[in-house]
Each structure stands twice: as structure tokens, then as C-alpha cells.
Amino acid sequence: MAAVTQVLRSEWTKIKSVRSTVWTLGIAVVVTVGLGVLICILVSNDFDSMSVRDRLTFDATNVSFAGMGLGQLAMIVFGVLVVSNEYSTGMIRTSLAAVPQRVTFLFCKLLVATLLVFVVGMATSFVTFFAGQAVLGDHRAHLGDPGVLRAVIGGGLYMTLIALFSMAVAAMLRSPMLSLGILMPFFFLISNILGNVSATRKVGRYLPDQAGQKVMQVVAPADNDVPYGPWGGLGIMIAWVAVALICGFVLLKKRDA
Secondary structure, three states: OHHHHHHHHHHHHHHHHOHHHHHHHHHHHHHHHHHHHHHHHHHHHHHHHOOHHHHHOOOHHHHHOOOHHHHHHHHHHHHHHHHHHHHHHOOHHHHHHHOOOHHHHHHHHHHHHHHHHHHHHHHHHHHHHHHHHHHHHHHOOOOOOOOHHHHHHHHHHHHHHHHHHHHHHHHHHOOHHHHHHHHHHHHHHHHHHHHHOOOOHHHHOOOHHHHHHHHHOOOOOOOOOOOOOHHHHHHHHHHHHHHHHHHHHHHHHHOOO
């Protein structure tokens, strides 16, 4: 237990001493909150010009999370940097020499980073919600409304899972450039294409980001035909993360540093 505690302290020191990881989390907060407020302002100004159908399905809570798409970009970068920085600098050999138990090493690294992202993600989600609702005025939602608290908590969980998934991919690929080169197109190009093309929409809805974002919805879209609910979508995302983590641990244990 003492050894695990020391590894946890070491991993915490690594994270807070690397400026790029700290700045990346800060950018995630600023982008998510700032863009969310901006979108809420625009929606509030244009609300009266919306169609009756759009007004009836208006999701004030989900609108405040409009900046989450870009915010997750910073979370992906953070997750990749946390794991792959040591590979790019060659420090991974020193780390594994100090902690020969590779499973313990990776577990402690992921645990510290995940707890940090969880705190930041939850704080960001609540701040984003309250800031967005403040500018929506009469169209705002309240935290006590049905499904709203679940959506806000889900926003924090979504950010945490995105970062953890990125850490797992980085553990498999070991290269920051390769990891980002796969994750960025996957989330910002492939996922959008599969989710918006009618022929592949049924496949796209089971991708981690599209499934996970369901938990932030309070009002279902009018054309909603997704066969799972908010927690079901989060469960699908968790399954993706679990598979990636298992692969990351297995590969770390089998490969040379």
C-alpha cells in the first residue's frame, strides 16, 4: 500500500509540473463555458423566430453544453499528453524501472489523471449550466426540473470519460502524434459523418461520443429514434472506455518499454 501511495504522489507531481497538461485543462474550461454562453445568447435572441416545433422541443439545458464539442478537444489532448509524454521523452524507461509492476504504474497514472479530470469536468459542467441559463432569461431551465440535474452531472461524467478513453488509446499507441492523429479525426470527422449520413446513422449512434452525449439531453428531439436513453448512452460510452483500458493494460504488460 505504501508503494501505491508513493506512485500516486509521483504521478500527481508529474501532472502538475508539466505546464501543457495544466494549460490544457484550463482551455477546456474556458472553451466549454465561453462557447456555451455565446450560443445561449444567440439562441435567446432568436427564440421568437423559431418554429413552433423547435420551441416545443427546445432543450435549454443541452443548449448550455453547446461548447462541449470543442471542450472535449482539450480533454482529448490532456488525456493523450498525460500518458504519452513519457514515451516521447524516453522517461518511460526510468518510470518502469522505478515501478516494475506495470499494471500498478498505469493504474496509478490513470487514477490520478481521472480524478483530476472528474473534478474539473464536474465544476465545468455546473458552471456552464448556470452561466448558460443566466443568459437564456425566461427560457432557462432550473436545476430542480426533471432530468436537469442528471444532465449536468452527466456533462461532467462525459468529459471525464472522453479524457479516460484518450488515455487508454495513448497507452495502446504510445505516440502523442499517432494518438491525436487517430482520435481527432475519429471524434470530429468520422463520428459526425457516420451520425449524419442516413445510411450509417444507426452505426454512428453507438460511437462513444454520440452515445455519451445522450446523457446531457433533457428534451428528446422530435425525430428521435435512438433505442436507448440517457443512462443507456452513457453505458455504451463506458463500455468503449472499458475495452480501450483493457487493451492498454494488456499491451503495456506484454511490450517492451
